[in-house]
Amino acid sequence: MRLLNVSLKSFLYYSLILILIGIPTFFLSIRAILENEVDEGLHLQREEFVEHIKNFEYLDDLDVDLRVFDELAYDQNIQPADRYQAGETFKTIAAYDSLDGEVKPYREATSYFVVRNKVYKLTMRTSLVESEDLVIVISVIQAILMILLLGGFLLINSSLSQKIWNPFYKTLSRLKAYELNKNEAFQYENTNIAEFDDLNAAIRSLTNKNKEVFQQQKEFIENASHELQTPLSIFQSKLDLLMQDDALTEEQAALVRDLINTNQRLSKLNKSLLLLSKIENEQFIDKEAIDVTQLLRDSITHYQELTGNGAIDILHASPFILQGNKTLTDILINNLVRNAFQHTVHYDQIRIYLENGMLSIENPGEPFREGGEKIFDRFYKESSHKASTGLGLAIVKKICDLSGYTLTYIYRGNKHIFTVKF
Amino acid sequence: MKVLIVEDETELAQSIAKFLSSESFICEQAHSYDTALDKICMHDYDCILLDISLPDGTGLQLLEKLKSLKKNNGVIIVSAKNSIDDKISGLNLGADDYLAKPFHMAELTARVQAIVRRRNFNGSHIIEFKEIKIDTDAFTVKVLDREVALTRKEYELLIFLISNKNKVISKNAIAEHLTGDVAEVMDNFDFIYAHMKNLKKKLADAGSQDYIKTVYGLGYKLTA
CATH class of the missing domain: 1.10.10.10 (Winged helix-like DNA-binding domain superfamily/Winged helix DNA-binding domain)
Incomplete structure (x- = not known):
């Protein structure tokens, strides 16, 4: 849910509750006020009537006159009553309107008055139709206002989210596209809104700091690898000297051999790390025309030791010249070929295809236990292959990322298939 | 045959010297740019093992010096950097070979001998x-x-x-x-x-x- 919608939702809820409570309250209070007005009118009318009647007390046949008046007047009813009651009582009744032919609401006031010692019951009524209409009209206007208010909220909200939040979404999309290992600063424009400018500035300072740390980290790995080369060399040289000792027993010789193998592994690991960090530090940027077919052939010749006479063919090979960095492409091809040979013993089943700018290398093997997602991770090793550094494919991936090649891996028909689209 | 080992890591220099000495090589060591320069100026060597990074200079500077002195000796660059730029500039400056650290002593010996063979023109092929x-x-x-x-x-x-x-x-x-x-x-x-x-x-x-x-x-x- 978008931030603006969160606040809008609260506004809408509040408005809705207000409307639900407000319209009936409004309706009822208006009606009560109107009723009160009508009652007051009836009261005045009654007072005036009683006063008026008193002026005619001298008439002897007032009793008859009143009866005539009762007959004639439509909204007044005068009946002789048994006993006098003070005050007035008001009530709303439904009465038949002969003119419209339907039942309509009326307000009726009942009171008693005494003329010439005779008690009369006076009933006066007023139609409530007009006040009902008024209440309805007012309510409708009220409802329309509310709808306009809510609609306005929604419209203003959506236009605001487009306008006000625009810089925010811009920043967001830039941040999403930002890559730490690309050597560029986080770019932004001034928005003239303090919060967003602050945000952008904070992001820039954060990314700059991160980049600095990242850079230091990269350099650290390269420097550390460099520094390790010398002690590794010394160790190697001492082992070479130790090996020359004629007095070595067989057991000691076995120990020395293990040391040599371990040192070999260390050296390779260190070399691979150094290479990886050099690639990351973009130390291979020169481009030239490379004959990929030739590189591939050269790489395969190294493995003739393993394949014996059955040399591996490059299938569908056509001369393929690529514009790229020769060192990197060479490493890329060598690592992929080595990987294929390293993870199978059925060398004769290794297939290498090179066509339409796509290099595909297949080797038979068991599927990975954890699927193929992690195989390009550093130090990820599926096999416990001693000679494997766990960096070969990470280097391949890094080269592909850097050179803009697409590297894919699939497992199909008991075969691991690596494809590079140059 | 005389070999000069220019290497600031004394341990490594000593190992190399010891290994090569048993092969009819006479080894001398220089652990800094200055001593290396002195030795180069005063003596002739069949082969010089050159470390690129020295505390008071670089092996590449020594190479330039050797070139200007017109010495007829073989040079193998031994570097921990394993950098292609160093390799190219080293070979351009007249080095005969490039060996990245760490290396096997046997490999070094074979390379030194190959260079000495190539450098001597009196039928040593x-x-x-x-x-x-x-x-x-x-x-x-x-x-x-x-x-x-x-x-x-x-x-x-x-x-x-x-x-x-x-x-x-x-x-x-x-x-x-x-x-x-x-x-x-x-x-x-x-x-x-x-x-x-x-x-x-x-x-x-x-x-x-x-x-x-x-x-x-x-x-x-x-x-x-």
Whole structure:
């Protein structure tokens, strides 16, 4: 849910509750006020009537006159009553309107008055139709206002989210596209809104700091690898000297051999790390025309030791010249070929295809236990292959990322298939 | 033959000196740019092992100096940086070879000898060991003047062994010498054994004695 919608939702809820409570309250209070007005009118009318009647007390046949008046007047009813009651009582009744032919609401006031010692019951009524209409009209206007208010909220909200939040979404999309290992600063424009400018500035300072740390980290790995080369060399040289000792027993010789193998592994690991960090530090940027077919052939010749006479063919090979960095492409091809040979013993089943700018290398093997997602991770090793550094494919991936090649891996028909689209 | 080892790591310099000294090499060491410069100016060497990074200068500067002095000596750059730029500029400045640290002593010895052979013009393209005679120009091997047909790998292996005669060479060193980085795929060094067997058989068939000994699980040694 978008931030603006969160606040809008609260506004809408509040408005809705207000409307639900407000319209009936409004309706009822208006009606009560109107009723009160009508009652007051009836009261005045009654007072005036009683006063008026008193002026005619001298008439002897007032009793008859009143009866005539009762007959004639439509909204007044005068009946002789048994006993006098003070005050007035008001009530709303439904009465038949002969003119419209339907039942309509009326307000009726009942009171008693005494003329010439005779008690009369006076009933006066007023139609409530007009006040009902008024209440309805007012309510409708009220409802329309509310709808306009809510609609306005929604419209203003959506236009605001487009306008006000625009810089925010811009920043967001830039941040999403930002890559730490690309050597560029986080770019932004001034928005003239303090919060967003602050945000952008904070992001820039954060990314700059991160980049600095990242850079230091990269350099650290390269420097550390460099520094390790010398002690590794010394160790190697001492082992070479130790090996020359004629007095070595067989057991000691076995120990020395293990040391040599371990040192070999260390050296390779260190070399691979150094290479990886050099690639990351973009130390291979020169481009030239490379004959990929030739590189591939050269790489395969190294493995003739393993394949014996059955040399591996490059299938569908056509001369393929690529514009790229020769060192990197060479490493890329060598690592992929080595990987294929390293993870199978059925060398004769290794297939290498090179066509339409796509290099595909297949080797038979068991599927990975954890699927193929992690195989390009550093130090990820599926096999416990001693000679494997766990960096070969990470280097391949890094080269592909850097050179803009697409590297894919699939497992199909008991075969691991690596494809590079140059 | 005189070799100058320019290396600021004394431990490494001493190891190299010790290893090479047992091969008819006279080794001198220089642990800084200044001492190296003094020695270069005063003496002539057959081969100089040059470390690129020195505390008070670089090996590349020394190379330039050597060039201006017009010295006729071989130079092998030994560098921990393994940087292609260094390699290219080193070779452009007249270095003969480039060896990245860490390396096998056997590999270094073989390279030093190859350079010394190349630098000496008085018929030293012939390597002799007992009744075995190798012509490195013609790529031929003769035993008792009879030519032995060797494969390229067997040929390289033989030269490597003779270059390190009387030394135990580890299987790792042989594997790396023969295949480069590919060696790491073959974690059992069966292929070395196969090459070694073929080489020994071919030499024996040609009438040579068996000089190649297996040293426990460590490696091989060619000894008279």
